[in-house]
Amino acid sequence: MTASWDEFGMISRLFRPLSKREPGAFDLTDDAAVLPPSPGCEWVVTADALVAGVHFFPDDPPATIAKKALRVNLSDLAAMGARPRCVFMTCAFPEHFENQWIEEFSQSLGEDFDYYNITLCGGDVVATPGPLTLSITAMGEVPSHKVLRRNAAKPGDIIAVTGTLGDGALGLDLQNGKAPQCLKEEDRLYLTHRYRIPLPRVSAGQALNGIAHAGLDISDGLIADLRHMAIASGCNITIDPNRLPLSVAARSWLDARPEDIERILTGGDDYELAFSCAPEVFTELSERLDALNIITTAIGRAEVGDGKIFKINANGQRVLVEIAGGHRHG
Amino acid sequence: MTASWDEFGMISRLFRPLSKREPGAFDLTDDAAVLPPSPGCEWVVTADALVAGVHFFPDDPPATIAKKALRVNLSDLAAMGARPRCVFMTCAFPEHFENQWIEEFSQSLGEDFDYYNITLCGGDVVATPGPLTLSITAMGEVPSHKVLRRNAAKPGDIIAVTGTLGDGALGLDLQNGKAPQCLKEEDRLYLTHRYRIPLPRVSAGQALNGIAHAGLDISDGLIADLRHMAIASGCNITIDPNRLPLSVAARSWLDARPEDIERILTGGDDYELAFSCAPEVFTELSERLDALNIITTAIGRAEVGDGKIFKINANGQRVLVEIAGGHRHG
Secondary structure, X not given: OOOOOOHHHHHHHHHHHHHOOOHHHHHHOOOOEXXXXXXXXXXXXXXXXXXXXXXXXXXXXXXXXXXXXXXHHHHHHHHOOOEEEEEEEEEEEEOOOOHHHHHHHHHHHHHHHHHHOOEEEEEXXXXXXXXXXXXXXXXXXXXXXXXXXXXXXXXXXXXXXXXXOOHHHHHHHHHOOOOOOOOOHHHHHHHHHHHHOOOOOHHHHHHHOOOOOEEEEOOOOHHHHHHHHHHHHOEEEEEOHHHOOOOHHHHHHHHHOHHXXXXXXXXXXXXXXXXXXXXXXXXXXXXXXHHOOOOEEEEEEEEEOOOOEEEEOOOOOEEEOOOOOOOOOO | OOOOOOHXXXXXXXXXXXXXXXXHHHHHOOOOEEEOOOOOEEEEEEEEEEEEOOOEOOOOOHHHHHHHHHHXXXXXXXXXXXXXXXXXXXXXXXXXXXXXXXXXXXXXXXXXHHHHXXXXXXXXXXXXXXXXXXXXXXXXXXXXXXXXXOOOOOOOOEEEEEOOOOHHHHHXXXXXXXXXXXXXXXXXXXXXXXXXXXXXXXXXXXXXXXXXXXXXXXXXXXHHHHHHHHHHHOEEEEEOHHHOOOOHHHHHHHHXXXXXXXXXXXXXXXXXXXXXXXXXXXXXXXXXXXXXXXXXXXXXXXXXXXXXXXXXXXXXXXXXXXXOOOOOOO
């Protein structure tokens, strides 16, 4: 414990301002927060942990670490169609951490709290002899009995995704020195940014809720998460890898190294949503998401089955995708 | 990542059974849990993190680590007068951890979940190159607009505590080799157990709620937490150290080394409740707590003031307790 380490002072100065939107957080001064849901709503709650050297690089800037830790949780709320409202955070800081680092961290969190209109409601700050470890529990709201689950895909549904796929996994590969030599500087910057600061599809999740049949985020990798959807829903899913939406940077990467399509299919760290919907509402959903500046791409179909994933191969044949396990840092 | 490390398998086999009481936990298979409060209730939420080597000894048995991690959070709910209902837990396990260890850990958690009638609703399991790090967010319920806060002590109130004080701090000192030589084996066992497995005053908190004026747990140390109450309530508090309830083990320790009364006053790791109440309801509250087999001891009074703590010294004089900061591991 260094002399500069003052838990109560740190909480009061750096973290209390982040709790301003919720009276029930009691300025972080009580043992717990009191959180009545809005009328007609119920809470949706999720928790994720991130460890330096496992989920992000220890020398990533504090701003990107703060935002990633928050946003991976918001992505889980988005996947349920929930509107984020509040956050509980425990931080285990290495003892050598400077106050300056922690100030930048809390300031960046505050920027995201403003952007997403959410608030800190509690948590804990402790010292650790190990790496920086962050755990966030995020709470959001859905109208009562209306939540976007992963278990409701129906045979005949279109399977679609938001945004572009694979940027997170390729951004990670790039930071690990595995990018093709020829990849341009602007593409490198783009992929690094996408890996470091995910963009959870919060507004998309709410727009899908009540219309789409099933939804989840694909942070474990597209194939692994579609398999989760297929198993939970009791159907098969067939996707066409030629239809995967790719960023310019990911397209350049694949032009140089086509075999990395496997990374796009199975790599994690994408925080897009995959969803299933009846074909007749797909256009309406696409327009809703267009209005939010989020592109939507149909990549496959749900079929009668028991949880298998198929893909269309280069010869146009439908082949079973074997289970290789979802990518997961932890 | 060792080959034996299978996050999804571990969650399914060891942690899913812990979620059985809450349909909205979806068997831990979805992105988040959906948690409507009981009719007429609102949620009380708290989060705490524990790090091996900081908050417990790395070679403590998995059972005591699991129970301590859970119970320090239940103590915060107890301090608000809430009934615990569900838990979100993120575990960062060192990669060398054996499945056997984690099985014992989850089994012990399950015992406590049964005992407290609570359920796991979500979380995360990750690997860490650092020490075992546990973060728990606990959710409980109180009837709407009825919660036990720390900011409502009134001049004239009796200040009282549950149970006995100092066992946690002395148990920690003992494990650090600082016990008096003459301390008996049974006293050593007792203090070690009290340090390792706190007994949160869950039923006491609910019994106090609505009758006591102010309440909190004293995990940061008696003086530090009474100061929190005094500052939040805008009063002073005077306590009489001769009235502190002590276990037989703590009494033996103090007989051998009287100066360690300071550890009883300022050491942390006690998870008793301190509360304030009008003198005319103290007997009723004591009887309520008696019925729960929890002893209650009046140790002082709240007075007009601005957040100061006084104690009665050996000469019967009332002296100001200087601010030395609350004990806090983290």
